[in-house]
Amino acid sequence: MKLRTFTLLAALALVLALIVPTVGAQGITYSSGFQVQNLSGNTANISITFYNQDGSVAGSTSDTIAANSSKTYFPIPVVSNGFNGSAVISSDQPVAAITNLLGNYPTYGGSTTGFTSGANSVGLPLIMRNNNGFSTWFNVQNTGSSPANVTVTYRPAPGQPGNSGQTDTATIQPGAAKTFNQADKSGLGSTFIGSATVASDQPVVAMVNQVGTGGIQALLMYDGFTGGSNTVQAPLIMANNSGFFTGLSIQNVGGSDTTATIDYSANTAGAFNPTDETVSIPAGGSAVVLQNAGQWGSNKYIGGATVSASQPLEVVVNQLKIGTVSFGTAYEGFNPTNLTDKVSAPLLMANNSGFYTGVQCQNTSGSSTTVSVAYGPNTAG
Incomplete structure (x- = not known):
């Protein structure tokens, strides 16, 4: 077996x-x-x-x-x-x-x-301390068979607040996890916006929680990355979508500085056609691009994006609505070489104590396609 x-x-x-x-x-x-x-x-x-x-x-x-x-x-x-x-x-x-x-x-x-395997290096494109009420904390889990000696290196994004040269270390037993809480790490500075890299002598995985505890109260979670790609697909990008907007956190995990290009797809919500954007990212560093100012103005946009560069990238997309009650989610950008013609979704809901789900699909090929969604058995009735 x-x-x-x-x-x-x-x-x-x-x-x-x-x-x-x-x-x-x-x-x-x-x-x-x-x-x-x-x-x-x-x-x-x-x-x-x-x-x-x-x-x-x-x-x-x-x-x-x-x-x-x-x-x-x-x-x-x-x-x-x-x-x-x-x-x-x-x-x-x-x-x-x-x-x-x-x-x-x-x-x-x-x-x-969940994860099927770990890696000796894990990228965390967005790490924060006191960023308009948001701070992060993350867990690193040892997926190897021996104790893992782990070093976390923090890097502020260019032009963003935060101290350089900050690290954390830990030894993590097989199967176990260790929590790293940036709200408690004063060495990062009063405010920190940047990224982190987890290095280990055993394969590890990581999961990041972005927590807003000020005027915006929301939890946005993403998985750490075990490898980058020169092209990254982002299936859902938004501006002024019933109050929702997105932000891309792009980490350069290559050995050289690079310029990342964000190519926005057709707008499914109106005539506004956003101009593609570029951003310079140093080796090992990160940059944040928001869809809530500048060209976006009051224009409504619902679409996707392709992020490309000469160096491997890792991308996290945050989706946020700010109001009396705030909402937020996050997802990891996709390496197009790993895409398939079949995707599984372990949890879909409708009318589950007020919860429901939505599925966003992006066609990365050069041809139109038809998507079929086959729902599994209903475990609730």
Whole structure:
């Protein structure tokens, strides 16, 4: 029997649910849950092992998931109240997973995907401290078989506030995760806007939480990158879309300075045709491009973007609506060489305690195509 293994982070709850610390990062109490989708036509036998941050096993459980179906784990099974750690899921069938994180429910909510492998270098394109009320915290999980010696290097973006030369170090046991909280790192400066690189002698993965605790209260989450590409696809870019706008955080993970070009696709919401933009990014550095000022003005735009450069890039897209009640999400840009003609979504919802989902598709080929969405069995009724 061949087992496929991937990891889920649980930073101060990150992958794991209603049973988390009563006090979490930045004064917020977090809880989480995760969904596992069976991608095969056979029943999947899965095992889930939960790890404390010191590397000890907090609990384990086994389960089955029907063919082409999914299961939700909320609250987290078999761990004690106050659990703060990570999880590893093994299966005899191909599976996918996502994590949902809630904070001071219903104020904060976000989601990210599970990992199938790690890398010795992980890029984090957007890291913040006191940026208009936003700060980040992230977890790094060791996916290797030996203790991981980890160094985090922070770099302020050109023209943005923050101190250079700041680092963090940690030793992380196999399967375990370590939390790095930038709100507590005064060495970054009173305000920091930039990026970070995680270097390790064992393969690791990382998950970043962007938390607004001031006038804008929102949680935006993204996965760390284990490699860049000279072209990155961003399926959803917005300006003035019922109050929503986007921002791209672009990290240059190459060895030379580069100029990144942002090529905006056709506007599906009106006649406005945005001008492509360019931005200079030093080696190892990052830049932020927002769609809420300048040419965007009051123009409504819903489309996509292609970001390209002579050096490998990693891109995070933030989507934000600012108001009496703020909303925000984030996603990772896609390497076009990894794109496929079939995509799985472990969790889709409608009328689920007020929650619903939407799917944005981008065609990166030179020809028109027809997209079909096949919904899995309804686990709610």
